Amino acid sequence: NAGVTQTPKFQVLKTGQSMTLQCAQDMNHNSMYWYRQDPGMGLRLIYYSASEGTTDKGEVPNGYNVSRLNKREFSLRLESAAPSQTSVYFCATQEAKNIQYFGAGTRLSVL
Amino acid sequence: AQSVTQPDIHITVSEGASLELRCNYSYGATPYLFWYVQSPGQGLQLLLKYFSGDTLVQGIKGFEAEFKRSQSSFNLRKPSVHWSDAAEYFCAVVWGFKTIFGAGTRLFVKA
Numbered sequence: 001n002a003g004v005t006q007t008p009k010f011q012v013l014k015t016g017q018s019m020t021l022q023c024a025q026d027m028n029h030n031s032m033y034w035y036r037q038d039p040g041m042g043l044r045l046i047y048y049s050a051s052e053g054t055t056d057k058g059e060v061p062n063g064y065n066v067s068r069l070n071k072r073e074f075s076l077r078l079e080s081a082a083p084s085q086t087s088v089y090f091c092a093t094q095e096a097k098n099i100q101y102f103g104a105g106t107r108l109s110v111l
Numbered sequence: 112a113q114s115v116t117q118p119d120i121h122i123t124v125s126e127g128a129s130l131e132l133r134c135n136y137s138y139g140a141t142p143y144l145f146w147y148v149q150s151p152g153q154g155l156q157l158l159l160k161y162f163s164g165d166t167l168v169q170g171i172k173g174f175e176a177e178f179k180r181s182q183s184s185f186n187l188r189k190p191s192v193h194w195s196d197a198a199e200y201f202c203a204v205v206w207g208f209k210t211i212f213g214a215g216t217r218l219f220v221k222a
Contacts, residue, residue, distance in 0.1 A: 004154070031208060040120065042201060042214040043155075050208045058209070090154055097162075098143050098205045102154030
């Protein structure tokens with residue numbers, strides 16, 4: 001049982017390039033989340049999707065877009081990457097009891 | 112606004128010593144509270160949770176936490192720390208569809 005799978009695990013971009021971070025879950029959870037983790041700042045919510053077909057902004061949505069392709073998949077897109085977007089990105093799902101399950105993360109560097 | 116404060120950025124304890132990690136929250140109603148642990152290079156994993164009832168909750172790996180409404184606290188404890196407990200620990204509170212995380216406390220264990 002894979003749980004929450006994120007791809008890629010590592011990525012280096014140049015300023016201005018675009019990329020999509022992929023997240024897929026096999027846990028049949030309705031809610032999915034994208035966070036970024038920066039030293040000393042914990043996890044900050046970028047976007048979330050409470051159910052298939054809906055997405056909402058979190059705390060730090062600027063510079064990002066998301067797509068909830070179906071119940072399993074929730075992607076995060078950087079249209080024009082900036083050095084400030086260098087971070088570790090985590091996808092998570094949430095079950096009915098509000099427990100979150102995390103992927104292993106994507107480490108992104110923007111030069 | 113809802114918030115979670117972890118006053119200690121990092122803590123160092125000797126193997127076999129007791130541990131207490133502090134967490135304070137700001138929330139207007141009865142909170143759902145969590146502690147997650149993150150090992151290096153990994154996503155977060157649930158340690159324990161509090162929804163209601165007994166204010167002392169037990170989690171995995173020998174951890175426990177106590178909810179104190181009067182102090183708005185949910186401190187994590189372990190009687191005897193093992194070297195494998197070295198990790199980063201996050202306190203979190205659920206607010207609607209969102210989970211608000213503290214900035215984390217990094218635990219170092221010395222031999």
